[in-house]
Amino acid sequence: MNSKHHYISISQRKTIFSNKTLSSAAAIWFVTAVLGQWIFAFYVAAFYGGAAINGDFMKWNRVLPHGYIEGDTIGNMAVAIHLLFAIIIMIGGPLQFIPQIRNRFPAFHRWNGKLYLVTAFIASFSGIYMVLTKGTITGITGDISVSFNGLLIMLFALLAWRMAVVRKFKAHERWVLRLFLVVNGVWFFRIGLMLSFLLNGGPFGFDPETFRGPFITFLGIGQYMIPLLILELYFFTKDRTSNFGKLTMATALFVMTIFMGLGVFAATTGMWLPRL
Template identity: 55%
Template sequence: MNQTTITTTGNNSFAHSSNNNWLSHSAKMWFLVTVFGQWVFAFYVAMFYGGASLEGDFAKWNKVMPHGYIAGDTIGNIAVGMHLLLALVVLIGGPLQLIPQIRKLAPRFHRINGRIYILTALVLSVGGLFMVWTRGVAGGDIGKYSISLNAILIIVFASLAVYFAIKRDIKTHRRWAIRLFIVMGGVWFFRIGLMLWLMIHQAPVGFDPKTFEGPFLTFLGFAQYLIPLAVAQLYFKASDSNNNQNKIIMSVALTLLTLAMAGGIFSASMGMWLPRI
């Protein structure tokens, strides 16, 4: 091997390492922005719904959640209340499962929190199906179908994450855990997507704000989890690829998506969540 070959090989190795770093940094930035946005949402859920509950003003739920509280429907109201409480568990505990330092330094916490997260995810998905098909949902039948598909994906992904953990296939387990984290955030992705759309257009374009129906909401009902899942799959492919161009393209795309997501978080926080607290 001559000096030129050694130099070329060294440069290629450096470029590959550099592109891997950019891809890793863009993924970390996406995760940090996502966690920040979800914890702001969790704060809002705790303060708005929890505050109304402590005041005994359960009817206040209906200002945000259609049919959230129905007088006389004790079982249904308890189901909604438990759903909101468990949502806080996954919003706070879910991101902790994906932090490598916690997995490494506190493996016992990772296992216990993981079991709680999986169990809560399954309960929420079943409870969500119950509420959607017994109480209805904004957006009509299309909304029912999109939320039902979301719930089914949660059950499937949770089961696969557990299966590969038992098989000790840690890499595959982590990827299914990431997919589970994404579909568990479907409601959150819907809200920041909607608020980003409204911020861009400064008007309810593509849907009727009174009936909460229209082509854009039909699209967003499924896109809220299918698009992030598609992005995750492309990220996994880029991570496994030896093609530096694929890694660069994915890094740029993920950075742009993170910026768009940050805009949606800002709009949702300032226009929807914080004013209601």
């Protein structure tokens, strides 16, 4: 009896440890990602908002191809809405995943969640409009990958809303997590690009003059597909695998967090801060 009880107790401790380690790894990844996205949100607000306040809308074109076209009222409004909503999404979206806020301020959680889903949907719609009318710097492959990213955002936002309406909250939470990843595809693209610069000491797998090449094509698809695949693997590991599988997944998340942090550092120091 005692040995059996001792065996069960050790097994339970191992399960608790593996679950906590996996949850901790996910939390550290999330905090690192949010900090990086808030830095990006500050940059977007300071660069594009600052140019708008100063009336220097042509400054947008230093980063966005045909970001501002004189006389194109609808197109310019689409860009402005897209940028404004992107800031709202990056700042307010992560607050939905903080349990302390969700539990202590349920009304804020509900209304902020509605704002998050609606702004994500509208921002992606305006983003697709921008692609169709202005194109992307990466050409036709970029146009296709960014447009598909936008469609995924709208689809995931609708599914997250639907799951909340029918009170399937676990499914709702998972669709919102998927939305959180795809809505930040642009951010993942930038930190992936700058991480490659940091690790390679310069451009890798593409022509920096034309911004074309296999690595850019890979990033265009990978900016949302890779995070989604990792998330699905995390769900599978959390729900079904052994303690060893959970510890393996936790280790992989720790390693990915380190590389993501390096990408944030490279993008901040090499791309965003120099433009301010």
